[in-house]
Amino acid sequence: MLPFSDEEHIMNNTAKTLPFIVGVGSSAGGIEALRSMFSATQAPIDMAFVIVQHLDPDYNSLLAQLLDRYTNLTVLQCEGGETLLPEHVYIIPPGHGLLIAQGRLELTDFVQPRGVRRPIDDFFRSLAIDQRNNAACVVLSGTGADGTIGAQTIKEYGGLCIAQTPDTARYDSMPLSAISTGHMDFIYPPSDIIPGLQKYLKQLKTTSLPANITFIHEKMDEICHELRNVVGHDFSGYKHSTLLRRIARRMHIVGIESEQKYLELIKNSPEESQALFKDFLINVTKFFRDPDAFKQLHEKVIKPLVHQALPNDELRIWVPACSSGEEAYSIAILFAETIRLSGLNHRISVQIFASDIDENIINIGREGTYPLASLIDIPEHLKKRYTTPIGDKFKITPFIRNMVRFSNHNLLRDPPFSKIDLISCRNVLIYFNDTLQKAVAPILHFAAKPGRFLFLGPSDSMGRFEGYFSTIDLQARIFMRSPESKNYPLSLPNTDNFPIRIEKNINKSAHIMNNNENNIYHRVLDKYSLPTAVINKENEIISAFGKIGRYFHFPVSNVDGTNIFTLSGPDLRAVLGKIIRETRFKKRKIIARKITIHTEFVIHTVDIVCDPLDSETLLIVFIEAAATTPRLDDDFDEFENNHDHIEQLENELRHARHSLRMATEELETANEELKSSNEEMMSMNEELQSTNEELSTVNDELKIKIGQLSISNNDLRNFLDSTNLSVIVIDKKTCIRNFTKSVTHLFPLKNTDKGRPLADVYSPFDINSYYLDAINVAQGGSIVQKRITTRDQLRVYALRILPYHSDIATISGATLVFTDITDALSLERQLSAERDRLNLAIKAAHIGIWSYCPSLSQTTIDIGNGTSISPQATSAHSGALVFPADQDLLKEKLDLALKGIEKFDCSFRTIVPNGETRWIRGYGHLITQQTPVTLIGVSIDVTPEHILVETRELMVQEMNHRIKNLFAIIGSMITIAAQRHDNVPLFAKSMRERIVALGTAHAATPTTHNHDKPRLEQLISAILMPYKDLAHVSISGPHILIHQDALSSLALIFHEWSTNAVKYGALDSDAKGVLTVTWCIQNDTLHMEWTEEKKRQRSFETQKGFGRILEDISIRQLNATSETTIDNLLFRKTLTLPKRCYTHE
Amino acid sequence: MNKYVFLVEDELLISLEIEMLLSELNIKSHGPFSSCQAALAALANIDAHSIDCAILDVKLTDGEALPLARVFHKHGIPIIFSSGHANNHHLETYYPPGKYIAKPFDPTVMKNTIALSVDKL
Structure with missing residues (x-):
């Protein structure tokens, strides 16, 4: 049952910053399930996923990479120490276990050998303890039963449990095993798991628990009442805090927000009632829970009980609320072991009554079969002796199994067992409220024999038990019944019975209702019936009624103590032998009449009826046929003689039986040995299976990887073919590893040449021009880049030798890349010649080339006569000053050009440093394609042209003057001459x-x-x-x-x-x-x-x-x-x- | 009382014609002087008040006649500029009451202009 846990703090404990954490357990066939589970994922999801997979510890898992491709979530391989983030998927790394503590992942080293490891259970358990109701677990495809125990723990702490639908799983045994516990909240195909989780989470968030609790609280009594009607158990006396949480959880799961609606659901749906009932009884127990307490129990209770026991004493132990029986078996094992080691040679029978109210859980106990994971809890020295592994489970040996009687019994309602030597009632009382606890104390007191023991759980309070029990060991919670008799209110508070609707419980209820009749039967049988014995097929008396003792005598030896023949006197033995054999043979009632039985003092004359009850047991009834006569001494010899022959036969028979038993024992020993070899085989099988699982995982991964690899290979080949690059790849020993098709124009390589040394291959180059460099680079040198010329000097190649990295750190060869640059070189030479010619022309023409960048206000002169223009009056480079009158014009033209309105074309004057005025004409073109926008242009010195124009103007003026002068002279000449003629x-x-x-x-x-x-x-x-x-x-x-x-x-x-x-x-x-x-x-x-x-x-x-x-x-x-x-x-x-x-x- | 004209003209033929015109008008003349230098030197020995008008060829053998113009203007002597250059019209406004006659000139216009300028005094 639940360990001590202050459930009040569950909600507060959950770190608010952490997302809802989903543990996912998978094994063989898991990749497929994981892929379809995650491929539908749509962000945002306020969940973190942790995938625990059975992995080969020596193989680097690709699961993270494989999964990453199918989901939007971030997939990481866990490295330990991560704090979980929403929308992240963490994957267990190979060779480690995984735990979670305070929201952080921790890697652990495996302690157990391969095959026994249960990484999924381990993680789920730590998840449950760390995150409580903020967690869910998902059990996916896989072989074995890993995850089952863990899932139960998750459930116990309020988390959600989901299993993959078995028929969708490639290997269904993991989900089947989980489902068999009856604890799974949902069973989904993989693709529905995350939507289901989201729905649950949404519900969880929208109806925050504390707000809801008060409402549910009001309805609690009603719910308990309904539940009592349906399942027959009254939980109203249970601690409400626990019940509230479990009701709220059920409401989240079924998606109901209103408690009123839930109440209606319970009324109308027996299934939901059952589910709630089960949730109420979530009970996880384990073998030897609290080992120290068990140690004390062993020392202080079990050993004394065993050693004080008299021969044929029966020790009665009661384990109420036994759940799936682990505790009962633990105690049984301890008793068996103690008796085995006590060296006592008399027989002590130990009867353990294990009771619980949940029939399903009792059935698990009855099976006596548990997942292998639980085996860890059983101390090593007890494991071999008292358990038998069967596949991925183990079974409690029949010897121990037979010590325990399971029954459906309600501690509070049904009459208690009595005369009990040890009551182990652990972690039960914590569920009960005060009233119930008060009620339980007298019941337990009543059940226990005076001076006998009570064993409680570490968190069970003893407050209400004062006066009933006294403390023996407080730490181990062992108490002793106070010897004085108490006057209990024996009208036990819950003994009134409720009608139960569940059909399977009807038989039981009839039995319970007729409780008082039962006593009457017993009384009648004991006191008034004919002496009757019931024997089994071994002829052992398994029950007897009436005054049967008078016909038998009890031997001193304990050998075959219950065998009817051993107990019979010689005359009775002869009759019984015959009549029993005949009855077994004929399977019909047989009566032997007027049999005289000589006992020590009297002679009985009886009719013996032998009636087969079923195929194995017989009823033997003694009916007095005549009055009992006293025995006379002389009769002694007479009878002895009569039966001498039979006596001899009987002896022989016994002898034969004895040797038969010896043989049987030997056979059993052999059988044991076989069993143990079988066990070894099983464990080997186990290992093989787990290896197989790992291999199948690896195989899946490899298959996907190979697919990717072949795509990559195709890509690479297509790339190499399409580039036309001439490439040779060599290894560390300069042997050719690979080459491209286009390199075969240079090196006559064929596919068969792969692996040949590079030096052996003919090439059009001098071997020294590349070989030494190649060796150098292949052995770790740096990149080589050079030009090499063919032997005939006709072609030039650029050779790049690059290191070949097989990993980032290691160089395992070199790549040689040849590029024909002959044409490029000749083009380069032509270009350079052209450039020289251009420069020459520009120089000869005294053309200045300039670029003007307005945003940087920067003028650059390339070549020419050193005359540049600039909107600023002076040119920093040549020192030439733009003629003041021309500055405005120049600026205006530049502005127009920069705005792109017209091309720059402007004549202006500059004053060069020696004082001369030069006429400059500039042409410019705006380059808008580049930033910053730049004006590029040339400037030409046009001074001579300007001088010519000026001269011409002067000459025209001069000519004009001259002509006018000539006319004036002619005019004067005429005037003067006219006077003389x-x-x-x-x-x-x-x-x-x-x-x-x-x-x-x-x-x-x-x-x-x-x-x-x-x-x-x-x-x-x-x-x-x-x-x-x-x-x-x-x-x-x-x-x-x-x-x-x-x-x-x-x-x-x-x-x-x-x-x-x-x-x-x-x-x-x-x-x-x-x-x-x-x-x-x-x-x-x-x-x-x-x-x-x-x-x-x-x-x-x-x-x-x-x-x-x-x-x-x-x-x-x-x-x-x-x-x-x-x-x-x-x-x-x-x-x-x-x-x-x-x-x- | 005789009127005097101060004649500066580097072309002898033209000065001869002007002298003819002057004699027709019964006006006497100083000169002709063909250079600025010679004219200034001569002017030093002549009473400026005796000069009624100056006829100046703008372009002389030793440069322009402007220094002469300034002297005459200072003394309030009217100046008649005669020039073959097209762009010397502004001179008449610079030295009022100057006149400008473009070469080759109409002898009648020249004659009238001289007569007007001399009469002004």
Whole structure:
């Protein structure tokens, strides 16, 4: 029964932060069940799961990985010390047991050998104790019975128990075993387990227990009343706190929130009543519970009882509320062992009455078969002797079994057993309230013999027992009945009987109701009936009524003490032997009439009736046929002679029987030995089975793993095929382990080459270029990256040699990756050549390349003439200053460009550090694809172009001026000349010629080549051009350039001179003259000589009129001097020009 | 009383024409001077009050005639600028009551302008 536990604290004890904890036990075939259990899981779940599986201790379990794939929950392999979190699944690691303490998981080392371990039970037990009603257990597929005991403990502490539906389990013995206890709250297929748990948990949370309790409390009496009607037991005297909790638990399980509804359910559903009844009686007991107390019991009670017992004494022991009988058997074993070791050679019979009110639980006791897990509790030295293993269970030996009588008996209601030597009533009183406890004390006092013993549980209170029992050992809770007789209120409080609806109890109730009749029968049988004996097939008297003793005599020896033949005198023995044999043979009633029985003092004459009760037992009734006569001495010999022969036969028979018994005993010994070998075989089988289980688990895991592996392999192969990478994998000894298809273009490898040394394989490379590096890397060196060239120098490959990691830490080879980079290299070279060319062009063109990043306000110049632009006035790099007038324009253009409105195109001036002004034209393009947005552009120095334009403008202006000046001169010339001329045609002709001369002079002025100074020689020959055929003209002198200012005047002078020469001088068409024009530079002045020579005599006339005036004015204008000399045939004019009029080349 | 015009013109033919115009108007002249230098030197020896008008060619052999213009303006002598350059019109506003005559000039216009300028005094 329940150990001491202050149930008031159960709720408080449960750490509020911990999730609801579900222990899951599985074994063979468990993976399948676990997968379907967890695959449907939907978060959020306020539950943590702990999976305990039977695992091979030497095999690294993949369960966590396998399960992780099927569930949203986090799956971890437990490492010990974890605090449980919701939505986590913790899995037991191989080679360890698992416990939970204060919400933390603990790994334990196995103490028991393989095959006897019960990790699921161990964990469930610790879970129950640690988490109480905040826990549930699930028993899934598996062989054996692990989990059964644990589940009972869970239930006992208020937790929930679920078993997998056996027909869905691959191996159903674990769930079947659990279900057989009758403690399972739910039986579900795996996929329904978690939804079921969630429903339960929801119920548990929505109706928090303390709130509910008061309501249930009000209904408690009603519920007890209903229950009494249905199952016949009144629980109203039980401690309410316990009952409340169990009712609340049932309500959670059936999903009813209102106690009123639950009450109705109980009224209407006998099944629920039964379930509640069972829950009320949750009783977990075990062998030798509280070993120390048992030790004391052994020393202080059992040993004295055994040793004080007289021959044929019967020791009577009563175990009320025996539950499944473990306690009764424990006591039985102790008695048997004590008697065995006492060395007493007389027989002491021990009768143990084990009683309980739950018929189902009593049946478990009657079976005497328990899960192997319970075996641990039996001390080692008793185990072998008193138990027999059967598969995954063990059985109490028949010897012990026969010592215990189980009966359905209510301690409070039924008449107590009496004359009891030891009452063991452990952990029963704690369930009873004060009133009941008071009631129980006199009952136990009544039952016990004076001076005999009471053995209570550690938490049973003795307060109400004062005066009835005195203490022997308080620690072990052993008490002695006070010797004085008490006056009890023997009208026991609960002796009134209730009608019971359950059918199977009807027989019993009839028996109980006729309690008083029973006494009457006994009295009649004992006092007034014919002497009758009942014998079994061994001919032992198992019961006797009436004054049967008068026909038998009692031998001193204890051998076959109850055998009817041993007890019979010779004459009775002969008759009985015959009549019993015949009755057994014929199976009919037989009567032997007028049999005389000689006893010590009298002679009886009786009819003996032998009536077969059933196939084994016979009823033997003695009926007085005649009056008893006193025995006479002389009769002695007579009878002795008569029976001598029979006596001899009987002796022989006994002898034969004796040897038969010896043989039987030997046979039994042999049998025992066989049994023990069988036992060993069983345990081996056990181990094999557990190994098999582990293997099947491993097999399942491997199967899944192999599936994954083949997928990975396919992935890898496809990857390698698709990459076209040339890869060779070598091992530590540089033997080829693997290679890709594309590497066969380089190395002529075939599949059969795997395992050959790399050095043996021909390659287009020099072996030294890769082999040593490969060895180095394979033996732990670092990554090698290099270029290698084929022997013919045609192709270049990039070679990467990487370490091959079989594990993270260990290097077990190397991977060689070859990449053909010949084309890439040639491309790279081309690119570099292109880049060089571009750079050259940019440099030659003085193009500046710049990038401007407005967000960073950063200007970068790449190459060029070092001129960059920047919105800031100065360029930090070149020091050039943007011309102040152009700064605004530049900024505006940049802004537009940065906004993407138009491309940057701007001309502006900069002042370079040496003070020069340079014209710059910049073009830019906004790069928006990159961040930050950058403006990239070029700038070109356009200063020469600008100078050209400026010059041209100047020249145009100059030309304009000159022309206007020319017009002004012509205008003045006309005005002045008009005053001198009367002859208009002559005036017009001469003016026209002068204008032509001015035009000619002007035409001689070159307008290009950056100088506008005509050559003197050109000017003269142009003016003389119309006359060149009239005379021999020679023009010579150094190269002189005439200044623009002097040009018109000089032209007019030469014109006047030539017209004069035409009229009067050498250029006259008749003159056949020679005109020589020379000049030279002397003392920074230009001396020019105009010499006319005529063949014929002719006067040279100096010109007159306007021409003369014009000549004079022109000479004055030039600041020049002129002289004229005339000599017969020679006419010479000299002209001296100052420096400002010419330039000497 | 004779009127005097101070004539500065580097083109002798043109100054000859102007002198003709002046003689028609019965006006005497100082000059012509073809350079600024020469004109300034001559001016030093002439009583400024005797000058009734100055005719200045803007561009002279030794540069522009503006230093001369300043002197005349200081003395309140009206100036007639004559120039071949198109953009010298502003000068007449700088030195009021100046006049500007673009080269080549209409002799009548020149004659009238001189007559007007001299009469103003």
